Amino acid sequence: MKRLSALAWPLCYLGAALLDQTMLVAGQSYGPLNLSVGIALLAMLEKGFGVIPWLGVAVLAAQLLPAALQPNLLLVLAELASVAAITVALRPVYQKSVWAVSDALQLLLCSGGIGATLFWLLHTLLATSLGWHWDAHSAPMSWLAFTLSCLLCVTGYRSFILDRKLLRANWLIETTTVVTITASGAMLMLGNFDVASLQFTYLCFPLMVWAALRLGQISNSLLITVILLILASAPVRAVMSDGLVVAQQFLLLIALQTGIWLAVVRRENALAMAEAKVAKQVFQHASEGIMMISADHRLLAVNPAFTRITGYSEGEAVGRPSRIFDTRPGNPNLYQSMLLEQLSAHGHWEGEMLDKRKSGELYPAWLSISAVHDHEGRLSRYVGVFSDYTSRKQAEQRATFLATHDSLTGLYNRNGFHEALSQALTRASTKRRGLALLFIDLDRFKSINDTLGHDVGDQLLRIVAQRLRQHLKQDDIIARLGGDEFTVVLENIHQVNQAAQVAERILQALAESYHLHGQELFVTGSIGISMYPNDGSHAMQLMRNADLAMYRAKDLGKNALQFYAQEMNRESSQQFSLQSALRFALERQQFSLVFQPQMNLATGQLSGMECLLRWQHPELGWISPAEFIPLAEETGMIIPIGHWVLRQACLTAESWRQAGIMVPKMAVNLSVRQFKPGVLVDQVATVLADTGFPPYLLELEVTESLIMRRLNEAVQIMDALKMMGVSLAIDDFGTGYSSLSQLKNLPLDILKIDRSFVEGIPADQDDTAIAQTIIAMAKKLGLSVVAEGVETVAQMQALREAGCDSMQGYYYSRPLTAVQMENLMRRLQGMHLRAEEVESVQG
Numbered sequence: 154m155k156r157l158s159a160l161a162w163p164l165c166y167l168g169a170a171l172l173d174q175t176m177l178v179a180g181q182s183y184g185p186l187n188l189s190v191g192i193a194l195l196a197m198l199e200k201g202f203g204v205i206p207w208l209g210v211a212v213l214a215a216q217l218l219p220a221a222l223q224p225n226l227l228l229v230l231a232e233l234a235s236v237a238a239i240t241v242a243l244r245p246v247y248q249k250s251v252w253a254v255s256d257a258l259q260l261l262l263c264s265g266g267i268g269a270t271l272f273w274l275l276h277t278l279l280a281t282s283l284g285w286h287w288d289a290h291s292a293p294m295s296w297l298a299f300t301l302s303c304l305l306c307v308t309g310y311r312s313f314i315l316d317r318k319l320l321r322a323n324w325l326i327e328t329t330t331v332v333t334i335t336a337s338g339a340m341l342m343l344g345n346f347d348v349a350s351l352q353f354t355y356l357c358f359p360l361m362v363w364a365a366l367r368l369g370q371i372s373n374s375l376l377i378t379v380i381l382l383i384l385a386s387a388p389v390r391a392v393m394s395d396g397l398v399v400a401q402q403f404l405l406l407i408a409l410q411t412g413i414w415l416a417v418v419r420r421e422n423a424l425a426m427a428e429a430k431v432a433k434q435v436f437q438h439a440s441e442g443i444m445m446i447s448a449d450h451r452l453l454a455v456n457p458a459f460t461r462i463t464g465y466s467e468g469e470a471v472g473r474p475s476r477i478f479d480t481r482p483g484n485p486n487l488y489q490s491m492l493l494e495q496l497s498a499h500g501h502w503e504g505e506m507l508d509k510r511k512s513g514e515l516y517p518a519w520l521s522i523s524a525v526h527d528h529e530g531r532l533s534r535y536v537g538v539f540s541d542y543t544s545r546k547q548a549e550q551r552a553t554f555l556a557t558h559d560s561l562t563g564l565y566n567r568n569g570f571h572e573a574l575s576q577a578l579t580r581a582s583t584k585r586r587g588l589a590l591l592f593i594d595l596d597r598f599k600s601i602n603d604t605l606g607h608d609v610g611d612q613l614l615r616i617v618a619q620r621l622r623q624h625l626k627q628d629d630i631i632a633r634l635g636g637d638e639f640t641v642v643l644e645n646i647h648q649v650n651q652a653a654q655v656a657e658r659i660l661q662a663l664a665e666s667y668h669l670h671g672q673e674l675f676v677t678g679s680i681g682i683s684m685y686p687n688d689g690s691h692a693m694q695l696m697r698n699a700d701l702a703m704y705r706a707k708d709l710g711k712n713a714l715q716f717y718a719q720e721m722n723r724e725s726s727q728q729f730s731l732q733s734a735l736r737f738a739l740e741r742q743q744f745s746l747v748f749q750p751q752m753n754l755a756t757g758q759l760s761g762m763e764c765l766l767r768w769q770h771p772e773l774g775w776i777s778p779a780e781f782i783p784l785a786e787e788t789g790m791i792i793p794i795g796h797w798v799l800r801q802a803c804l805t806a807e808s809w810r811q812a813g814i815m816v817p818k819m820a821v822n823l824s825v826r827q828f829k830p831g832v833l834v835d836q837v838a839t840v841l842a843d844t845g846f847p848p849y850l851l852e853l854e855v856t857e858s859l860i861m862r863r864l865n866e867a868v869q870i871m872d873a874l875k876m877m878g879v880s881l882a883i884d885d886f887g888t889g890y891s892s893l894s895q896l897k898n899l900p901l902d903i904l905k906i907d908r909s910f911v912e913g914i915p916a917d918q919d920d921t922a923i924a925q926t927i928i929a930m931a932k933k934l935g936l937s938v939v940a941e942g943v944e945t946v947a948q949m950q951a952l953r954e955a956g957c958d959s960m961q962g963y964y965y966s967r968p969l970t971a972v973q974m975e976n977l978m979r980r981l982q983g984m985h986l987r988a989e990e991v992e993s994v995q996g
Contacts, residue, residue, distance in 0.1 A: 157199065159200050159203070159204055159207065160207065162192070162200060162204055162207065162208070163196075163204075163207040163208055163210055164211070165192050166208055166211045167211040167214060169189040170189040170211070170229075171215070171218070172186070173186055173187055173188055173189050174223070174224055176387075178390050183295040184298065184390075185294060185297070185298050185381065185384050185385045186298060186302075186382065186385035187295070187298035187299055187301075187302045188302050188305075188306065189229075189232070189302075190235075190298075190299050190302040191302035191304075191305055192306060193208055193236045194239070194243075194264075196208060198240060198243060198247045198307070202237065208233065209233075212224070227276065227279050230279070231272050231276040231279060232299075234275055235269070235271040235272035235275060236268065238267065238268065239264065239267050239268040239271075239303075242267070243260065243263050246259055246260065247311070250315070251421075251424065252417050253417065253421070254417055254418065257308075257414055260304065260308070260413075261300070261304065261410055264303035264304055265299075265303075265406075268299060268300070269295075269297075269299040269300050272299050273292055273295065273296060293399045294399050294402065297399060297406055301381060301402065301406055301409065304409055304410065304413065305374055305377060305378060308373075308413050309370065309371065309375075312370035312374065312416070316371060370413060370416035370417075373409070373412035373413070373415075373416055377405055377408065377409045377412070380405060384398065384405070437456060437457060439456060439538075440458055440540070441538050441539060441540045442455070442456065442458045442461075442462045442463065443455070443456045443458065443459065443536070443537070443538050444456075444459055444470075444475070444539075445534055445535075445536060446477070446478075446522075446534060446536075446537060447534055448533065448534060450475050450477075450535075451473065451474055452472065452473055452475055453471065453534065454467075455470045455471065462539070462540075462541050463508070463510055463511060464511030464512060465511050476508070476509070477492070477506075477520070477537065480493070489506075492504070496522060496535075500524040501521075501522070501524070502520075502521075502522055503519075503520065503521040503522075504519070505518070505542060506520050508539070516542070516543050517541075517542040517546045518539045518542050519545075520537060520538070521537070521538045522536070522538075523535065523536050556568060556569075557569030559632075559633045561611055561614060561615065562614060562615055562618035562633050563618065564618050564621075564631050564632050564633045565630065565632035566632065566633065566634070566635075567632070567634050567635065569632065570630065570634065570640060571692060574590070574642055574692045575692055578691070580644065581644065581686075586644065586646075586647070587645070587648075587684065587685060587686075588642065588643065588684070588685035589642070589643040589646040589651070589655075589683070589685070590640065590641070590682070590685070590695045590696065590699045591641040591652070591659070591680055592638070592680065592681040592682075592696070592700050592702070592703040593638070593639040593640065593641065593659065593663075593678050593703070594637060594638050594639075594707070595617065595637035595676050595678050596676065596677045596678060596711040597711075598610070598613070598636075598637040599637075601676065605670075605672070609670060612669050613667055613676065614633070614637065616667055616669075617663065618633065618639075620659075620662040621639065621641065621659065621662075623662070624658050624659055625641060625655070625659075628644065629641060629642065629643055629644070630642035641655075641659070646684070653716075656680045656682060656714040657714065659680065660677070660678055660712060660713075660714065663677060664677050664678075664712065678712065679703055679707045679711050679713060679714075679715075680706060680713075680714040681698075681701065681702030681703030681704070681705065681706055681714075681715055681717065682699060682702055682715070682716045682717065683696075683698040683699040683702060683717040684717070698717040699717060701717060702716060702718075731773075731776070731784060732784055732788060734770055734773065735784060735790055736790065738770070739793060739794060743768055743769060743770060743771070744794070745766075745767050745768075745769065745970075746764055746765065746766065746798065746802060746805065747765045747767055747968035747969060748762045748763070748764055748765070748968060748969050748970075748971065748974040749762060749763045749765060749961050749966065749967070749969070750762050750965060750977065751820075751939060751959045751961040752961070753958065753959050754949070754952060754957055754959060754960055755958070759817055759977075759978070759981050760817055760818075760958075760959045761817045761819070761820060761959065762819060763820040763854075764798065764802040764819060764820060764821050765778070766782075766794070766798055768781055785824075786824060791824040791826050791827070792827060795823065796827075796836060798821060798822075799840050800840045800843070800844065802821050803819070803840055803841065803844040804844050804846075805971050806850065807844050809975055812975075814979060814982065815982055816850060816978065817850070818850055818852045819846075819850055819851055820852040821852070821853055821854065828870060829870075830866060830870060833870055833874075834870060834873045837853070837877065838877060841877070847878075848877050848879045849878050851879050851880065852879070852880040852881070852903065853874060853879055853880070853881055853882070854882045854905065855867070855882070855883060855884060856883075857884070857885055857886050860883065867899075868898065868900070871901075872900055875900045880902040880903065881900060881901050882901065882904070882939070883896075883899070883901055883903070883904050883905065885905065885907040886905060886907060886927060896934065901934075902936065903936060903937045904927070904934075904936045905938075906924055906927055906928075906941060906957075907941060908942025908962075910923050911940050911941060911942045911943060911962075912944075912948075914948050914952065915947055915948070924940070924952065924955060924957075925955045928955045928956050928957050929955075932956060938956070938957045938959070939958065939960065939961065940952050940962075941960075941961060941962065942961075943962030943963075943964045944962050944964050945964060946964065948962075949965075
């Protein structure tokens with residue numbers, strides 16, 4: 154059942170007003186029944202003051218009824234004004250889900266004390282000002298009728314709304330029986346009423362008390378309503394004076410209010426019993442141990458979880474002193490005194506403590522204990538709730554461990570290492586002792602990880618960690634910083650040879666074979682060493698210097714150790730400065746191109762040229778390509794630089810052609826990073842289209858190592874370039890370990906012999922034999938041969954006799970600027986100059 158709508162309340166009010174009118178004795182404006190007041194109060198409590206206009210409509214509608222049924226307009230206005238006044242005070246109380254005795258008393262005070270009194274005062278004031286007749290002797294009856302109506306309607310409706318779901322069939326039977334007995338008794342008693350039988354009305358009290366306690370407020374309201382209807386009926390009013398009716402009203406008011414209080418107490422008791430039942434269920438089934446402790450520190454009650462955690466049964470525990478308050482020596486809890494002090498001062502303590510099981514095992518427990526006081530403020534008992542903290546403690550310890558240790562090897566991680574290193578430096582500084590920091594990096598570990606998988610790599614790292622532990626002292630600090638990088642801190646080291654001995658021992662241990670998944674693997678390490686205080690006074694400085702020394706050890710061939718030296722820092726700073734400058738060199742136009750001519754050995758004519766990159770920094774001066782090209786490769790700057798070189802070379806060569814110069818082939822070197830599918834081909838096509846340079850005059854040089862690294866991919870790119878008409882040359886041949894079977898499948902035009910095989914010709918027979926073999930092989934494959942680095946007449950003659958097609962080098966010409974190269978081509982155009990004549994052209 155839902156609550157009544159806003160439109161239903163005016164109808165209820167109109168019905169109650171008609172019922173009140175029918176109960177009036179002729180000639181009287183007041184009677185013992187005034188239900189319309191209670192209905193109006195309920196309407197305003199439920200729907201607010203917005204329902205007042207609708208109640209006014211109901212009042213106007215009642216004025217259209219026969220005169221005998223029309224309510225007194227003066228009384229109605231006074232009633233509604235009084236009800237509106239007490240609604241403000243009662244609404245907070247009415248909206249409570251559970252009433253206390255004080256709430257029932259407030260309802261009585263607002264209804265009888267404020268509402269009824271205000272109603273009478275307003276009625277008197279209006280009657281006096283308007284000159285209407287009013288009966289002062291009826292004040293007690295109207296006051297009681299107003300109060301009874303408010304109490305009946307508010308408590309009855311509210312109880313029905315809140316308690317209707319609790320009603321059962323036996324409640325209906327019992328209520329019907331009680332109401333019938335009450336109605337019959339009241340009619341018999343009041344129908345033959347005399348003054349001597351007034352005392353029998355007190356017999357209603359036990360019945361009402363029983364109804365209120367047994368059946369609740371709904372039954373109590375029904376009983377009072379039935380008696381009030383009988384009291385207000387015409388037969389009863391005919392035999393009873395107004396004074397006796399008022400006396401009966403007063404008795405009913407006492408009975409009603411007593412029943413309301415008893416119903417409230419009954420509900421409070423029912424809720425308390427329900428809460429106690431829930432508390433008992435919680436006590437019995439809680440996963441935490443719960444214990445009740447008396448004021449003299451003895452256990453009063455424990456729950457099953459207490460037994461499960463501690464091993465003590467209820468019979469063994471109850472009556473024994475609680476260990477929480479045990480202050481005797483030997484208690485494992487270090488903060489026992491603080492616990493008791495805080496519990497005494499604040500009445501509560503929560504924290505971790507050690508407890509002992511029945512088996513004698515100590516375990517961590519998380520305890521929350523509170524002091525409970527009675528209504529007079531005296532200490533009654535303590536309530537303690539605790540849980541086994543072992544698993545959580547282990548999880549915390551695990552989390553703490555992982556915060557400072559590597560989960561794979563169990564060594565310190567980066568955070569733990571920095572903390573341990575800081576502590577070691579503090580000890581070294583305090584005791585004036587030396588310290589060595591070893592930075593270890595495994596050689597070629599990445600290839601194992603990529604080839605055999607990360608599982609094998611992880612097992613290898615675990616074995617490395619075990620070997621480090623085995624060959625170092627227990628107090629030495631060992632850490633894995635990440636990947637294949639390890640660090641070791643050796644304390645109390647005063648001489649470098651001490652650190653060197655430990656490092657040598659580590660290198661030997663790392664170099665031993667590893668047997669994993671049926672395979673025998675070999676891994677070496679490179680170690681960089683920095684010494685405290687000579688190489689740094691703080692952790693980051695020592696780490697950086699040891700790292701620099703480790704990279705120097707790798708440069709020296711790996712499987713080696715290297716101590717830090719100041720030169721390394723200077724080299725590192727220069728490298729960093731060079732890298733920073735390289736990022737702006739292109740946009741600041743610091744790069745330029747030079748061109749090294751190539752001579753045809755058979756005719757002595759200019760057969761081509763190689764485009765070379767040069768960098769002049771405004772502060773650092775000329776920087777060698779051997780310095781900045783590897784750095785550009787490493788940082789990725791070679792991609793935009795290579796694109797600029799290709800475009801600038803084509804633009805320059807095309808400008809020569811437009812000037813009428815016969816330009817030979819222009820060779821441009823390609824980087825590994827440029828040699829990508831879908832990138833290089835589009836880039837070359839775009840440059841040729843933008844500059845107008847003929848593809849047949851462009852020669853792209855790729856290194857042998859670049860092709861062998863990604864052979865299938867390289868062949869696809871080279872085929873696409875050949876389709877465009879571009880010539881392809883393999884540079885530095887003989888250094889990339891290519892086979893003839895691979896070489897014959899490449900779409901090459903030119904083979905360039907590396908300068909390392911040329912410089913020993915003709916004195917070195919091995920170099921001469923290698924050069925002759927390369928030339929012969931190239932001829933068989935239909936390739937032209939160009940020799941690099943030719944500097945002497947003997948070298949030139951030996952290569953010409955071996956069948957080499959072209960050469961480049963200082964013997965013929967140093968690299969020339971664009972202007973010099975243009976002048977050379979103009980001088981040579983239409984002439985056949987020998988190599989001896991070129992020197993005069995350069996001059």
